[in-house]
Amino acid sequence: MKLYNTLTSKTEEIDLSEKKINIYLCGVTVYDECHIGHARTIIVFDVLRRFLESKNIEVNFIQNFTDIDDKIITRAIEEKMSPENISTKYIESYFRDFTALNVRSATKYPLVTENIDEIINFITGLMAKNKAYLGLNGVYYRVSAFPEYGKLSKKNIDQMNSGARIEIDETKADPKDFALWKFSSQNPTWPSPWGKGRPGWHIECSAMALKYLDSKIDIHGGGQDLIFPHHENEIAQSEGLLEKEFAKLWMHIGMVTIKSEKMSKSLGNTIKISELIRTTGPNVIRLFCLSSHYSKPLDYTESIILELKNKWRQVANAYHELEYRTKNKIAVENQGANPSEFNRELTQYFEDFEKELENDLNLSMAMTLFFKFINKLNQILSANNNLSMMFLNHCSITLERFLRIIGLEMKTMDENVRLEIEKEIKKRNQLRKDKKYDEADKVRSYLELKYNIDLIDHKNYTFWKKKTIDDI
Secondary structure, eight states, rough: OOOEEEETTTEEEETTTTTTEEEEEEOOSSSSOOOHHHHHHHHHHHHHHHHHTTTTOEEEEEOBOOOHHHHHHHHHHHTTTTTHHHHHHHHHHHHHHHHHOOOOOSSBBBBBGGGGHHHHHHOOOOHHHHSSSEOOOOEEEGGGOTTTTTTTOOGGGOOOOOOOOOOOOOOOOSOEEEEEEOOOOOSBBBOOOTTTTEOHHHHHHHHHHHHTTTEEEEEEEEEGGGGIIIIIIHHHHHHHHSOOOSSSEEEEOOOOOEEEEEEOOOTTOOOBHHHHHHTTTTHHHHHHSSSSSSSSSSOOOOHHHHHHHHHHHHHHEEEEEEEEHTTOOSSSSSSSOOHHHHHHHHHHHHHHHHHHHBTTTOOHHHHHHHHHHHHHHHHHHHOOOOOOOHHHHHHHHHHHHHHHHTTTTOOOOHHHHHHHHHHHHHHHHHHHHTTTHHHHHHHHHHHHHHHHEEEEEEESSEEESSOOOOOO
């Protein structure tokens, strides 16, 4: 498999020979609910992980929570809560959102507050190498001690302060030097050899990545907004301490815009995941996040969401009709059609889908192939009543393989409701046989009104499906 490496600006082969891979994904700062930009990054990495695991690759996936930060303290003051309660509140919100989005749990979710000793030891090591020094407001990393500084972001010296979190401290040796430890008297604070305070932003991920992945990081990733200064500083301090490569490959996810505008609280256009789950549904959110190449910007518009809702309806139709036919054995054994050309075509779609994922996780083309598979499957199902069980099972298995990698999940209907619907359909079919069409139409109307379903009459059976997306 090949992925684009931000560090080298090249698409590179990932070494999977040991059937193991270590991934570190920079997680969220838990001072607010997650938005659609967070969803895109985490869902893309979820698909990468699912694909690797489908190839029997063991994935050690570490994703941190920054649970102490100035933003958390500010929010705690606003909400008259402790910083710990704020971080707990929004960690719980994170898990509600991403469980609903069918994102697999990370191997470990380390917290900054659980790794203060490791952070202090890391800083102590840098000071011993004269790569960090004591300033008026804290301990700083000496950027001049790392000649390769800027190699990830490709920024020149004049650009480096743009977008950085600059600490006002006249005792800093260089404006580019960044805080490893911040002195503070405002709780929460921790004792350190240099004074009471808390960690700087960048040091946290370096310490946790090295602790949980033992300096064997195959892929380190996050949103493109983290390239500078966060990931640039991670490289400087980590390679400054280790004096060797920190991570083999750096993978970054493009930003989500709203109607071509950057998301911003000041503009009031930030879309929270919890709101989207209620109004759009988790599967459509996943389809949106996977609808273009992961490294490109992705624009959110209502027209795109409407289009994806229609596509999801087609997926759900194929899934439920296959499920209905296989569960009720609506097939002609031995003499049923088992079109080899359909078998080959459907299988080819999946094989090409995998090839696109292997080619720098080309989600745009991969999802196009998935929808071509769905369209073809729906055509076959609507045009053929005498398909063999062998063919239907093959279709079901292939569809499940697609869904497992993409991370789409069908909502399960209550069994009592399903039995009630099928009981009424059986009653209606008998009425039609008896030519009691008015009474049969009343049963159809009853089912449509009570359960919001459409009935589709085939030659020897009646299939039903939801009129709207059964996903919300």
